[in-house]
Amino acid sequence: MRTVDPARFRARRRHIVDAAAALFAAKGFERTTTAEICRAAGMSSGNLFHYFRNKRAIFHAVFEEDGEEKARRLEEARSRDDPWEGLLEIVDLLAVPATEPLAPPLVMEAMVQAYRDSELEELLSRDSAAEHAAIASVLRKASAAGRTDPGLDPDHAASWVMALIASLYTSAATDPSFTPSEQLPMLRLILRRFLLDGREHRK
Amino acid sequence: MRTVDPARFRARRRHIVDAAAALFAAKGFERTTTAEICRAAGMSSGNLFHYFRNKRAIFHAVFEEDGEEKARRLEEARSRDDPWEGLLEIVDLLAVPATEPLAPPLVMEAMVQAYRDSELEELLSRDSAAEHAAIASVLRKASAAGRTDPGLDPDHAASWVMALIASLYTSAATDPSFTPSEQLPMLRLILRRFLLDGREHRK
DNA sequence: GTCTATAATCGGATAGAC
DNA sequence: GTCTATCCGATTATAGAC
Numbered sequence: 398m399r400t401v402d403p404a405r406f407r408a409r410r411r412h413i414v415d416a417a418a419a420l421f422a423a424k425g426f427e428r429t430t431t432a433e434i435c436r437a438a439g440m441s442s443g444n445l446f447h448y449f450r451n452k453r454a455i456f457h458a459v460f461e462e463d464g465e466e467k468a469r470r471l472e473e474a475r476s477r478d479d480p481w482e483g484l485l486e487i488v489d490l491l492a493v494p495a496t497e498p499l500a501p502p503l504v505m506e507a508m509v510q511a512y513r514d515s516e517l518e519e520l521l522s523r524d525s526a527a528e529h530a531a532i533a534s535v536l537r538k539a540s541a542a543g544r545t546d547p548g549l550d551p552d553h554a555a556s557w558v559m560a561l562i563a564s565l566y567t568s569a570a571t572d573p574s575f576t577p578s579e580q581l582p583m584l585r586l587i588l589r590r591f592l593l594d595g596r597e598h599r600k
Numbered sequence: 601m602r603t604v605d606p607a608r609f610r611a612r613r614r615h616i617v618d619a620a621a622a623l624f625a626a627k628g629f630e631r632t633t634t635a636e637i638c639r640a641a642g643m644s645s646g647n648l649f650h651y652f653r654n655k656r657a658i659f660h661a662v663f664e665e666d667g668e669e670k671a672r673r674l675e676e677a678r679s680r681d682d683p684w685e686g687l688l689e690i691v692d693l694l695a696v697p698a699t700e701p702l703a704p705p706l707v708m709e710a711m712v713q714a715y716r717d718s719e720l721e722e723l724l725s726r727d728s729a730a731e732h733a734a735i736a737s738v739l740r741k742a743s744a745a746g747r748t749d750p751g752l753d754p755d756h757a758a759s760w761v762m763a764l765i766a767s768l769y770t771s772a773a774t775d776p777s778f779t780p781s782e783q784l785p786m787l788r789l790i791l792r793r794f795l796l797d798g799r800e801h802r803k
Numbered sequence: 804g805t806c807t808a809t810a811a812t813c814g815g816a817t818a819g820a821c
Numbered sequence: 822g823t824c825t826a827t828c829c830g831a832t833t834a835t836a837g838a839c
Contacts, residue, residue, distance in 0.1 A: 409822090425712060427630035431815060444823050446816065502715060508774050509628060509708050556778070557786060560767040567770055568763050571711050575759070583760060587794045595798040612804095634833060647805050649834060 410448050413438045414458045422502040471531040480539035491562050495577035501569035529555050546594040613651050616641045617661045625705040629659055674734040683742035694765050698780035704772035732758050749797040
């Protein structure tokens with residue numbers, strides 16, 4: 398007979414993380430106080446620290462997605478017969494979250510924090526390494542099939558594809574008139590022209 | 601007979617700003633303490649606050665460039681006969697500072713701070729509005745001359761040109777293997793393909 | 804102009820009762 | 822599991838001497 402219900406524990410942590418994420422997005426990590434998180438989550442300080450070792454652990458939890466599901470979807474896209482279909486699927490997979498209002502400022506905050514927090518940096522670079530590998534893989538396939546500019550190095554090009562997707566987040570966070578959902582078509586256009594260099598897109 | 605030498609006062613402020621910039625780049629705004637700035641600048645706290653109203657004013661000063669010189673160079677590029685020459689000149693003007701090691705982390709920090717600091721936000725958006733106007737201007741000229749894809753809206757395209765340049769800073773700040781100076785050719789390639797869509801670049 | 808000293812506040816985190 | 826109470830340290834900024 399155990400005294401803690403793991404599901405309830407996880408749900409409670411999730412409740413805290415959700416409350417904190419909105420604050421981190423609006424004010425950044427340092428300027429968000431634990432007292433504010435307590436208020437937003439409706440609990441005392443003593444209780445908050447029962448669920449998280451410290452403030453930083455709450456921030457990390459915001460970015461701990463289960464890679465399970467994502468890895469599955471990346472693998473699915475990467476194994477498509479048509480590499481361009483696979484690429485566009487990956488782009489959507491990575492770009493669509495940018496349409497959630499909290500995501501752009503949170504991603505920006507994560508990027509600057511990762512610069513000084515090696516644990517977070519490792520967390521994020523694990524994710525981005527998986528994304529990079531998937532993109533490079535479809536690019537290699539497309540290149541071999543003559544469906545992209547063969548002069549491009551797939552790994553190098555993949556880095557720029559990721560940079561372009563990241564622009565969706567940074568632009569949304571810095572320019573109020575920039576709406577990721579409206580900009581997705583332009584992102585796809587730039588990618589096509591970059592990678593195709595005048596080649597025909599369709600088979 | 602005045603007791604303060606304005607030139608000396610400005611030099612002293614500059615000395616403080618230089619010392620602070622390195623700290624802001626390494627640790628961010630909030631985690632840099634005024635005590636650290638004092639140590640780095642070799643002066644006492646009382647003296648530091650003789651030159652700056654508060655810590656935030658020091659941070660702002662890091663980004664107060666004289667727009668004089670920059671406006672002149674933008675205007676010069678914009679008035680080139682060949683709009684592509686003008687565009688590439690502007691791109692270099694904006695991209696080359698990314699090769700200074702402190703610039704990428706400082707720019708990232710400025711972007712996240714601007715999100716919560718309307719004064720800084722105005723400072724930065726004044727700059728970027730001028731840049732956007734210059735880029736849109738050369739793109740309009742290029743489009744009219746049939747030297748870029750006429751289907752692109754110059755203002756919209758200019759925003760993406762700026763986003764691509766910004767990628768140089770964000771990528772450098774988040775990916776240790778990314779070197780802006782090495783990536784400049786690729787940036788230019790992407791811009792050409794994006795804006796030309798198969799058209800010939802040279803006249 | 805520059806210093807020392809310190810005021811005033813706020814922050815994260817813990818102890819321990821219930 | 823949750824709370825109240827509180828500690829300790831750090832931080833920005835100021836007062837006032839030299």
